[in-house]
Amino acid sequence: MKMFVGNLIYNMTEMELRNLFSPFGEVLSSRIITDQHTRQSKNMGYVEMAVREEGKKAIRKLNGKEINNRSLIVRKA
Numbered sequence: 001m002k003m004f005v006g007n008l009i010y011n012m013t014e015m016e017l018r019n020l021f022s023p024f025g026e027v028l029s030s031r032i033i034t035d036q037h038t039r040q041s042k043n044m045g046y047v048e049m050a051v052r053e054e055g056k057k058a059i060r061k062l063n064g065k066e067i068n069n070r071s072l073i074v075r076k077a
Helices: 014-024 052-062
Strands: 002-006 027-034 041-049 073-076
Touching: 002 052, 014 027, 014 041, 014 052, 041 052, 052 073
Parallel strands: none
Antiparallel strands: 002 041, 002 073, 027 041
């Protein structure tokens, strides 16, 4: 299951994004979208999990969760 993750903090790494989702199951990939020219984060990314039900659980638990005063947006991509 592939999920969109928005409203990330600017300095979050792909490993930190992966670690955020890993308690809910196997994370196949995590990617933070960056500007082509500046390489700065666009505050969004994608996470892919191996099992659909684990992805649904991650959405329920992480959507709206505050990380460094920012509420995450997590939904099915």
